[in-house]
Amino acid sequence: MASSSWPNPGHSSGAVTTVEYEQLAAPGIVSGLIGTPALSAMVYADSTGLHVKVRANRQATVRAAHYDSGSSEITLTITANSSGSVRTDLVVLRLDRNTGQVAEYVITGSPGGGAPSPVTTISTTGYWDLPLAAVTVPSGATTITAGQVDEKAWYVAASGIACRSSTRPPVESNLEITEYDTGIAYKGIVTSDGGRWVMQWRDSGQIAMPNGGGWDASILTYQRQGNLVIASISATRTSTLLWTAPDSVICTLPVEARPSAPAEIRSPAQFWTNSGTVTQCLVRVISATGKITVTDREGDLVSGRNIFVPPMVFFVP
Numbered sequence: 001m002a003s004s005s006w007p008n009p010g011h012s013s014g015a016v017t018t019v020e021y022e023q024l025a026a027p028g029i030v031s032g033l034i035g036t037p038a039l040s041a042m043v044y045a046d047s048t049g050l051h052v053k054v055r056a057n058r059q060a061t062v063r064a065a066h067y068d069s070g071s072s073e074i075t076l077t078i079t080a081n082s083s084g085s086v087r088t089d090l091v092v093l094r095l096d097r098n099t100g101q102v103a104e105y106v107i108t109g110s111p112g113g114g115a116p117s118p119v120t121t122i123s124t125t126g127y128w129d130l131p132l133a134a135v136t137v138p139s140g141a142t143t144i145t146a147g148q149v150d151e152k153a154w155y156v157a158a159s160g161i162a163c164r165s166s167t168r169p170p171v172e173s174n175l176e177i178t179e180y181d182t183g184i185a186y187k188g189i190v191t192s193d194g195g196r197w198v199m200q201w202r203d204s205g206q207i208a209m210p211n212g213g214g215w216d217a218s219i220l221t222y223q224r225q226g227n228l229v230i231a232s233i234s235a236t237r238t239s240t241l242l243w244t245a246p247d248s249v250i251c252t253l254p255v256e257a258r259p260s261a262p263a264e265i266r267s268p269a270q271f272w273t274n275s276g277t278v279t280q281c282l283v284r285v286i287s288a289t290g291k292i293t294v295t296d297r298e299g300d301l302v303s304g305r306n307i308f309v310p311p312m313v314f315f316v317p
Contacts, residue, residue: 018065018100019124025064030175031130032156034059037164037180041151042069043076043091043133045144050078052091052135052144054104061156062095062130067102076106078137078144083111087137090115090152092129105129111139120170171195202226204257209292212249214239218306220251229257229316233283233292233309237271241294241301250283250307253290259314263287269294269309271301283309 006024007016016024033042035058045052054074060067081087087109094105107116107129118129131152135144154163160176161169165184168177173190177197183204186197204224209231211217219234233250241248259265265285270278271294282296294307301307 019097022063022065022095022097023124029061029064030156030161031062032060032154032161032169033130034061035155037155037162037167041133041149042153043135043149043151045135045146045149047143047145049143050080050141051075052078052106052133052149054091054132060093060102060130062093062102063128065095065100065102067093069104074104076104078106078135079108081111081137081139081141084139085111086139087111088113088115089135089137090118090129091132091135092118093132094119094130095128097123097125097127104132106135109137168197171197176200199226206232207254207257209251209253211235211251212291214241214248215250217251222253222257224257224316227315227317229253229259229314231257231285231292231309231312231314233269233312234306236306237301237303240303241297243297243299243301247284247293247295248301249291249293251292253285253292255290257316258290259285259287260317261287265312265314266295267309267312269307271297271307272305281307283307283312285312285314 006020007014042055042058043052054069056069056071056073058069089109090107092105093102095102109116115134118131119127133152134150136148152167154161154167154169162178162180164181165179171188173188175188178185184202185200187200189196189198202224206221206223209220209222211220216236216238218236219232222229222231235250267283269281269283271281272278279299281294283294285292
């Protein structure tokens with residue numbers, strides 16, 4: 001079979017079909033909704049019947065084809081469920097390669113099963129689906145409520161995809177995504193072992209940690225930047241802690257800010273006494289629980305006095 005290329009005057013007199021246009025343009029154009037995850041979900045329900053609604057004036061790119069929902073809301077009927085089991089349907093924007101058109105479509109799920117998978121076959125025939133929402137349909141339901149619609153859409157951004165942590169697209173090699181709800185940026189890596197998202201950047205900003213009993217927080221914060229966490233600790237003792245007493249928990253790191261190794265990380269600290277002198281002690285981070293405790297005290301930790309710990313920096317997975 002001879003090779004071919006398009007567009008050129010010798011191929012169909014320079015004309016390009018919709019399928020040929022998809023083959024030409026789609027590899028370089030990311031599919032997704034146009035806008036931002038801050039927008040209201042494109043598909044919603046309002047308890048007005050066995051249907052969901054598609055908001056007006058929303059756009060999308062689906063395999064290089066442009067979609068516009070129009071100036072009026074679109075109502076999509078949900079098939080009745082009398083199976084005796086809960087069913088999950090999937091609302092998509094479906095590219096039909098037979099017509100070249102993109103339209104709203106409801107893929108009816110199987111009772112007792114999860115949401116059906118979108119069609120994402122790269123071909124010259126059939127369909128390609130952009131997920132919008134999963135719809136939970138209880139057996140015997142006569143209406144769909146707002147809580148039964150779970151958003152699945154992502155958005156096209158300047159350098160890749162903007163999504164929520166719950167609406168990531170399938171992994172593609174070198175595709176970059178940023179999660180609107182977490183602020184974390186990822187890059188898609190595809191190897192012979194499969195695909196995965198690799199974190200590129202994360203900046204949590206300063207986040208307060210809850211203080212432990214017997215402590216009043218002056219500064220108890222952490223900040224995660226990529227795989228590094230910076231913990232800032234300065235607190236006031238609200239009751240005297242005798243040097244013979246067990247270690248005291250100053251605060252606790254959340255799971256996403258806990259180091260994976262070593263089992264403990266220790267840092268020198270200083271505690272001011274009533275006489276104005278400084279008591280030396282150690283502060284340790286217990287990796288498994290995230291608890292930050294004061295230990296190895298040289299004397300009592302007197303009520304009303306402060307402990308200061310130099311910024312602690314450690315690696316997290």
